[in-house]
Amino acid sequence: MIIALTAEEELPAELQTIHQLFDHGLDLLHLRKYHFTDTQMCRYVASIDATYRHKLVLHSHPHLAEQLQIYRIHLNECNRQNRLAESSINSCIFSTSVHHIDQFNKLNSSWRYALLSPLFPSISKSGYGQHSAIFEQLEQRSNFNVGLIGLGGIKNDNCLLPLQAGADGIALLGAVWMQANPLQNFIQCKQTLSKNYNTFHKDIHWPNKKTIS
Helix, strand or coil: CEEEECCCCCCCCHHHHHHHHHHCCCCEEEECCCCCCHHHHHHHHHCCCHHHHHHEEECCCHHHHHHHCCCEEEECHHHHHCCHHHHCCCCCEEEEEECCHHHHHCCCCCCCEEEECCCCCCCCCCCCCCCCCCHHHHHHCCCCCCEEEEECCCCCCCCHHHHHCCCCEEEECHHHHCCCCHHHHHHHHHHHHHCCHHHHHHHCCCCCCCCCC
8 A cells, every 4th residue: 555645835736746646556645734724625625536535534624524525534643642533523434643663553443544653764854763763663563453554754765665564555755745756756666566566465454444435
C-alpha cells in the first residue's frame, strides 16, 4: 500500500498532480488542509474527481465527512487520546498517527492503520528525525491487528526497507511535494515496491475491514 499526504499549503498544479497520482495507482490520499474553512474544503474536495472519493482521508473537518461523502477520517494523537473517534460517524474508517512503536502496539482494532513516524530524517521538515528516526523500532512490533504504515523521509532509495522490516505500507509526503517532478518520484517508488509485490503484498493484514458503499 502506498499512501500520499498533501502539503498543508496549496501548491502549484496540486490538483493536477493528485489526479496523476491516482491514475498511476495511489491507494489513498490524506488531505492535510487544517487552515481551510468549511467552504474551502468543500471546494477543494469537489475539484477532485468523484471516482476517487473513496480514496480520500480527512485530517480535519470531520464534521463535513457525510456531506463530502468521505468515509475515512484520520485522528492525530491528541484527538485519539480525547476519544474523538467514539463521537464521530460510526460508519467511518479511522486511522491515526503514532511516534513510537510502544504507542502503536497499544492501539486496538478500531483503527484500520496507523502512520508511524519518523522512520527516517524528514524531507518536508528540516531537521525533524535527524536524531530521532525510529526505523529500528519496527522489529519491536507486536500488534498485528492494526496496519502499520511507515512515514517520514521515505523515498525511492529506501522505500522498500519499511516493508522488509515488517510495515504494511508506506506514506509519502516530501518525496512527492518537495520534488521537481512529483509524479516521477511516486512512479519510481511504486516500481521499486512492485518488483517485490508478490513477496510483501500478500502479507498485508487488515483485520477490521469494513464495507463502505
